[in-house]
Amino acid sequence: DTGVSQNPRHKITKRGQNVTFRCDPISEHNRLYWYRQTLGQGPEFLTYFQNEAQLEKSRLLSDRFSAERPKGSFSTLEIQRTEQGDSAMYLCASSLGREGILTKNIQYFGAGTRLSVL
Amino acid sequence: SQKIEQNSEALNIQEGKTATLTCNYTNYSPAYLQWYRQDPGRGPVFLLLIRENEKEKRKERLKVTFDTTLKQSLFHITASQPADSATYLCAPLDDSWGKLQFGAGTQVVVTP
Numbered sequence: 001d002t003g004v005s006q007n008p009r010h011k012i013t014k015r016g017q018n019v020t021f022r023c024d025p026i027s028e029h030n031r032l033y034w035y036r037q038t039l040g041q042g043p044e045f046l047t048y049f050q051n052e053a054q055l056e057k058s059r060l061l062s063d064r065f066s067a068e069r070p071k072g073s074f075s076t077l078e079i080q081r082t083e084q085g086d087s088a089m090y091l092c093a094s095s096l097g098r099e100g101i102l103t104k105n106i107q108y109f110g111a112g113t114r115l116s117v118l
Numbered sequence: 119s120q121k122i123e124q125n126s127e128a129l130n131i132q133e134g135k136t137a138t139l140t141c142n143y144t145n146y147s148p149a150y151l152q153w154y155r156q157d158p159g160r161g162p163v164f165l166l167l168i169r170e171n172e173k174e175k176r177k178e179r180l181k182v183t184f185d186t187t188l189k190q191s192l193f194h195i196t197a198s199q200p201a202d203s204a205t206y207l208c209a210p211l212d213d214s215w216g217k218l219q220f221g222a223g224t225q226v227v228v229t230p
Contacts, residue, residue, distance in 0.1 A: 004161070033217065033218075035218075040222060041222050041223075042122075042207050042209075042220030042221050042222050042223050043162065043207075043218070043220050044220075045217035045218065045219065048216055048217060055216065056216055056217060058217075091161050091162075093161070093218075106152075106164050106167070107164065107218060108164070109161030109162050109163070110161050111159070111160050111161050112159075112160070112161050114159075
């Protein structure tokens with residue numbers, strides 16, 4: 001399967017603990033996106049990378065959240081001092097990211113990591 | 119502020135009928151609009167993209183319309199099948215091709 005891969009699929013943690021999620025995009029995709037989705041809502045944008053550069057961060061991304069994409073390949077999303085309100089599905093997506101070419105900018109999503117903070 | 123509204127109530131429909139979903143947006147001037155399908159426990163899957171200068175787009179049993187005057191897109195599933203049961207999300211898009219902003223989605227349930 002050469003789609004977007006996310007690990008782990010599920011994470012249960014206690015409030016105050018740190019958690020880290022990993023996303024492996026489709027190879028050759030330059031852009032990588034993180035979204036958060038809660039029950040009954042559509043995905044909400046968190047941040048995105050063009051290669052290794054983090055180009056935009058949502059104001060939803062508090063100081064407790066940090067994302068990296070070293071070497072422009074896989075990405076990690078870390079949440080420090082988790083709170084119950086962080087419980088959600090965290091989705092990663094990737095796209096080729098070609099300026100001006102519509103079909104190259106379609107985003108392909110992974111299955112997500114479901115976080116439960118107790 | 120920008121807002122995307124989709125029918126919050128689930129759409130229950132009999133197999134073979136046409137399902138019609140609505141996406142309304144405010145404080146947007148999107149150049150494109152995308153529709154995604156999401157199954158429980160999975161990420162969204164891209165279905166269709168329609169440009170602002172296209173009135174209608176079709177793909178197999180799917181049809182999308184885009185009315186920039188009404189600020190609305192309609193999504194139709196014709197000859198619906200139980201396998202079409204899922205949540206459908208719309209995402210208006212400007213020219214930046216960065217983040218996507220989604221509506222809350224409409225759940226479709228197709229019964230045999």
